Amino acid sequence: xxxxxxxxxxxxxxxxxSESLSQHKVFFRTEGTSDEEIKEDFSFADYILGxxxxxxxxxxxxxxxxxxxxxxxxxxxxxxxxxGNVKVANMGDWFARxxxxxxxxxxxxxxxxxxxxTLLKQKSEWIGSKLRAELRILYKQNVVILGAGTIGxxxxxxxxxxxxxxxxxxxxxxxxxxxxxxDLFNELPNIDLVINTLPGTATHFADQEFFSKMxxxxxxxxxxxxxxxxxxxxxxxxxxGHLDGAVLDVTEIEPLPQxxxxxxxxxxxxxxxTGGGHKNEHMGxxxxxxxxxxxxxxxxxxxxxxxxxxxx
Numbered sequence: 163x164x165x166x167x168x169x170x171x172x173x174x175x176x177x178x179x180s181e182s183l184s185q186h187k188v189f190f191r192t193e194g195t196s197d198e199e200i201k202e203d204f205s206f207a208d209y210i211l212g213x214x215x216x217x218x219x220x221x222x223x224x225x226x227x228x229x230x231x232x233x234x235x236x237x238x239x240x241x242x243x244x245x246g247n248v249k250v251a252n253m254g255d256w257f258a259r260x261x262x263x264x265x266x267x268x269x270x271x272x273x274x275x276x277x278x279x280t281l282l283k284q285k286s287e288w289i290g291s292k293l294r295a296e297l298r299i300l301y302k303q304n305v306v307i308l309g310a311g312t313i314g315x316x317x318x319x320x321x322x323x324x325x326x327x328x329x330x331x332x333x334x335x336x337x338x339x340x341x342x343x344x345d346l347f348n349e350l351p352n353i354d355l356v357i358n359t360l361p362g363t364a365t366h367f368a369d370q371e372f373f374s375k376m377x378x379x380x381x382x383x384x385x386x387x388x389x390x391x392x393x394x395x396x397x398x399x400x401x402x403g404h405l406d407g408a409v410l411d412v413t414e415i416e417p418l419p420q421x422x423x424x425x426x427x428x429x430x431x432x433x434x435x436t437g438g439g440h441k442n443e444h445m446g447x448x449x450x451x452x453x454x455x456x457x458x459x460x461x462x463x464x465x466x467x468x469x470x471x472x473x474x
Contacts, residue, residue: 164225165455166204167191168212169232175448179211182452211451216242228458230451231468234258234312234438235387237362239470251454254466255312256446257438261411262316264437265357265385266324268409272381272431273298301325304352308367309359310335313385317357329353350375355383362387363473373399383409385437388416397423400430411437 163186167179170191180188189203191212204214205221210229219242226244231252244250271277275293282289303326307314310332321328329349331340340346350356356376360367368382369392376382382405384391393414399405407429413422416435424430454464468474 163187163208164203164206165189165209165211166200166207166223168200168204168210168214169444169447171444171448175444179448179452183455209451209455211447219244222248228454228464230447230454232447235361236468236470237387237473240363240473242470244470249454249458249464250468250470251450251464251466252468253447253450255316256450257443258312258316260440260443261313261359261385261437262320264411264433265317265359265383265409266320268411268431268433269355269357269381269383270300272407272409272429273300277431278428300355302327303354305329305355305357306331306340306346306349306353307357307359308346309361309386310338311359311361314359317359317385326355347372347375351377353377353380355381358382358384358386358390360386360390361473362389364390366390366392368392368396370395370398373405376405378404379406381405381407381409385411388412388414393422393424397427400427407431409433411435 165188167190191200207223208225212232229250234253305326305328307330310330330338332338367390409431411433
């Protein structure tokens, strides 16, 4: 059996995988490995961990049994067709809590002026009381969360704990109270904060019409896919003063181009797609991968199995 690990792991985790699968050949991609060197190992793999380039699957491994994605999202692989016997799993809710804490933390930074104060510290500039009148609080804010998946649920739990009045929008989820764009647009004029947790299938869901329906001086935040936000429309809404600010963990193009106006906007917090990061994130990937391999080898069920074409 051949295992190919596209995820870049530290030495301790590489050793853990090798020792746990000592009877099999395990090939690792590292920072210094070229695609040409490792692609041959990929082509013979029975099991894959990580997110290889989409184009590699034009010639998918003939012996592939299982592919463990190292992300929650996988819309970039929707065009891939694998043998019907190949099982695929994502990371499920592993990144949900850190993503939720990052986006709520970013909103708190914007509301409480922490991003501004950090820049002032770098310049040794004290403005003190001048900033106080510009600050707002999350308590009792009216919030809409776009999406009722694991991230949306985690965001909702945190905001409820902070005393917010929340609504969730999702087409079919029983946890949501808004189920259509019409429902959403009827609610937006009363909403202080929108947090987007949508998957990549909802391309430009937040568009010019969407932003025009948002309450004057409200705030937009996104920890969903970058493609779900029309950035030009968002920038226009910010420049016009219709929106007071934005918090973006994701952008349409990553890294964000140097010429993007978002870099220089004082009312925009950028967290550079770090939302899902945390100290033990790679350990979780390895543990889930091993558990799923052992389940398959012993006739058990795969945890967090997904369908690439359906997108869930």
